Amino acid sequence: MTEFVLVAGAWLGSSAWDEVVPELRAAGHGAHPLTLSGLADKRQVTAGQQTHVQDIVGEVERLGLREVVLVGHSYSGIPVGQAAERIGDRLARVVFVDSNVPVDGESFLSGWPEGRAAVEASIAEHGGFWAPLTAADYEGQGLTDAQIERIVAGSTPHPGATLTEPAVLTRPLGELPATYVKCLLDGAEPSAEVAELLKSERWRLVEMDTGHWPMFSRPRELARILRRSVGDT
Template sequence: MTSFVLVPGAWLGGWAWDGVARVLRDAGHEVYPVTLSGVDAGQREHVDDIVRVVEENDLRDVVLVGHSYAGVPVGQAAGRIGERLRRVVYVDSNIPTDGKSFVDGWSAEGQAWLREQMERSGGYWPPLEAEDYVDQDLCEEHIALILSRGTPHPGRAITEPAELVRPIGELPTTYLKCLMDGAMPSAVVLEQLTSPQWELAELNTGHWPMFSQPEALAKILAEV
């Protein structure tokens, strides 16, 4: 039995993992979906959210799973839980770089667009619109669910720098690339994949596989 700690990306809560969690629990695993702190939370609070779930439940043999934005706090939390960690799984996600934030790798145009969005929303990163989910292997029901339950993401969490207590390349890691969201991982991920501790997996679906392919995603998680 493995303890899976599942952390969703921006705008989502622990509810996003319902389909995956059901499959993993049916296979006998313990599953802990995480809803990260909102409102004015920063990067530190999100890392603490994840570590707290592990420590307060005294979890061992832990697989930390981070989707999209959540790869950044998950990678930091993985270094803090020490021998409790079994593996990190990044699901089509960003990964942390010490001293850099979630948006530091964005283009100048992308960062300007984000600043404008945050200024208009009072410091939050607003949820995506329906058209942003097109061609990502999502049915209308899934898109409607995401739009109805998604919430603004705290701006500080994506602009504060990561603080690594251990290099992520030293940790046993699987990076899962969702091919409908681009055939190749980012340059920073490819660099980490040169580590003997890292492996690459692929899934032919869009950026939100917990909705589009929950059974296939759960199978990959169980196998790692």
């Protein structure tokens, strides 16, 4: 049995995976959605990026999981990628869902130069937090009005320190067994960093014809992709 640890991107907690978890469990796998510190019901907890890395490592250790697939969406690909190398032989695979990937010594904002000024301004204006998106920001991402409403209702401000702290890697990310899920409505091509990693024989690319939040727009399809990443058809 594979144990999936599911980590959503900025602003979102474990409830983002509510429609994916039953699909994985029905197929006989473990599914463990995780809320990171500073978000959702943990929003009172002070958090930096390394806090989030430890959240993930700590959950794997607390539950005594083995044959673990770490799943990181959007921002959370950065702490998930770091956690993956820290759980040792417990790791079966990493799945990056339309996500950022960690680069040693670089932060989330380092890899997002076009939007950096706007994010930094939001953090400064909102007491150290990145303000959630509005409903209008989700247009064109393959989401229904009800799905957008659910995302917006489940979003909380994102702790700014997690976006500015640098990642820490001890070995090349391309050495990890990984699947990268590219959501085509959010851009047809992976980032330059991801394209380079996909040259590794240990990395695979899967495309989804949907937007940046497939756990909302295509939960069953995403669950199938997660199962297939470990050879479950």
